[in-house]
Amino acid sequence: MKLAMIGFGQAGGKILDRFLEYDSSRGTGIIGHAIAVNSAKADLMGLDYVPNENRVLIGQSVVKGHGAGTEPDLGEKCAREDLEEIQSAIDKMVSSEIDAFLIIAGLGGGTGSGGSPILADHLQRLYVEPIYGLGILPSRDEGGIYNRNAARSFQSFAESVDNLLVFDNDAFKTGGESIGEGYAEINDEIITRFGALFSAGEVEALGDNVAESVVDASEIINTLGEHGITSIGYASEPVDPGGGNSGLLDRLRGGSKDENGFSTAGDATNRITSLVRKATLGKLTLQCEVDSTERALLLVSGPPDALNRKGIDKARKWLEDQTSCMEVRAGDYPLPNEKKVAAIVVLAGVTDVPRVKDMQRMAIEAEERSEELRSQSKDNLEDLIQYGDDEE
Numbered sequence: 001m002k003l004a005m006i007g008f009g010q011a012g013g014k015i016l017d018r019f020l021e022y023d024s025s026r027g028t029g030i031i032g033h034a035i036a037v038n039s040a041k042a043d044l045m046g047l048d049y050v051p052n053e054n055r056v057l058i059g060q061s062v063v064k065g066h067g068a069g070t071e072p073d074l075g076e077k078c079a080r081e082d083l084e085e086i087q088s089a090i091d092k093m094v095s096s097e098i099d100a101f102l103i104i105a106g107l108g109g110g111t112g113s114g115g116s117p118i119l120a121d122h123l124q125r126l127y128v129e130p131i132y133g134l135g136i137l138p139s140r141d142e143g144g145i146y147n148r149n150a151a152r153s154f155q156s157f158a159e160s161v162d163n164l165l166v167f168d169n170d171a172f173k174t175g176g177e178s179i180g181e182g183y184a185e186i187n188d189e190i191i192t193r194f195g196a197l198f199s200a201g202e203v204e205a206l207g208d209n210v211a212e213s214v215v216d217a218s219e220i221i222n223t224l225g226e227h228g229i230t231s232i233g234y235a236s237e238p239v240d241p242g243g244g245n246s247g248l249l250d251r252l253r254g255g256s257k258d259e260n261g262f263s264t265a266g267d268a269t270n271r272i273t274s275l276v277r278k279a280t281l282g283k284l285t286l287q288c289e290v291d292s293t294e295r296a297l298l299l300v301s302g303p304p305d306a307l308n309r310k311g312i313d314k315a316r317k318w319l320e321d322q323t324s325c326m327e328v329r330a331g332d333y334p335l336p337n338e339k340k341v342a343a344i345v346v347l348a349g350v351t352d353v354p355r356v357k358d359m360q361r362m363a364i365e366a367e368e369r370s371e372e373l374r375s376q377s378k379d380n381l382e383d384l385i386q387y388g389d390d391e392e
């Protein structure tokens with residue numbers, strides 16, 4: 001699937017940069033056009049892969065290149081003021097090559113959080129291609145203001161895009177290291193999941209290795225639909241076509257190798273079904289009740305001998321049961337030199353998402369608390385500056 005990607009704000013820009021690195025190192029061809037938009041000049045300068053001419057500084061007259069300071073209203077203002085600048089950068093793309101737009105943003109800050117829904121609305125008016133969002137939720141311990149920003153942006157972003165794909169930093173946070181290192185690891189997780197999904201739809205990269213049942217861009221677009229929230233599950237397992245993988249686990253699975261050391265069909269089927277279970281029941285990009293899914297897509301990638309239709313059919317039936325939805329698409333994506341088999345499960349249109357309710361509760365508490373503090377500090381300030389009336 002070929003995307004016009006727009007990284008909005010600091011997190012959006014960094015993740016876009018990582019997508020570009022992934023795309024060029026693997027030759028997947030998923031990025032048709034890439035633009036970074038920010039109100040902070042330093043963040044734009046820190047990017048490595050986004051071409052200089054596609055870095056758009058917005059809101060200079062509002063925030064003078066210093067960023068929106070975690071204030072989404074300012075992010076929104078910057079975006080409105082410079083929509084034409086952003087559009088000029090988008091105009092450089094060959095729009096006939098693009099299947100969809102993807103706007104990437106951290107929802108807890110100011111620029112991406114406030115600006116992304118404005119840009120999505122604008123693109124909806126101009127283009128027939130679907131406009132998707134990739135929204136990054138802050139972790140719980142970032143505190144009230146980030147969760148309040150995210151709760152507001154989550155609503156307006158979800159309303160303005162065709163589908164909001166969500167990644168929750170909270171579910172993937174790593175302990176111990178510096179924030180920068182932690183984000184680098186989290187960003188790898190993001191790229192692994194979403195990169196694998198979008199590359200699957202980019203069938204030209206397959207060359208002669210035609211998949212048994214191809215998942216193309218239109219399958220992804222139909223799964224994502226025209227409104228809703230999406231969570232993604234992922235699981236992978238290393239395979240060694242050279243024959244070094246015939247350990248205990250393989251034997252227990254009842255699998256075996258042929259004379260060339262390749263997995264036999266039974267082995268491949270079991271591996272696929274167990275990976276799909278792990279992907280669905282393990283850590284999702286947004287933890288949700290799987291049976292609240294409206295549409296699902298299942299994709300299995302790996303070396304051709306490790307993929308088979310029986311495994312995918314079995315896994316698809318299992319996923320239909322779990323999600324209780326009839327619209328479950330499935331396909332494979334052969335990668336001849338790949339050393340792992342991976343299952344990606346797309347749960348689109350999910351509605352039972354406790355993490356979102358939790359974020360909204362934190363947001364309401366933060367708003368009430370800041371209202372209380374505002375009125376308290378107003379009274380306290382009056383007490384402090386009042387002069388000469390004390391004895392009256």
Ligand SMILES: Nc1nc2c(ncn2[C@@H]2O[C@H](COP(=O)(O)OP(=O)(O)OP(=O)(O)O)[C@@H](O)[C@H]2O)c(=O)[nH]1
Pocket residue numbers: 008009010011012014015039040067068069070071105106107108109110111112113136137138139142146169183184186187
């Ligand atoms: N996954 C991930 N999340 C990040 C990263 N950097 C920041 N975030 C998240 O994004 C939120 C803040 O968004 P930023 O993108 O830094 O903010 P911004 O849009 O640039 O807005 P301002 O800085 O207020 O102008 C934080 O609360 C984090 O949750 C990153 O590299 N990866």
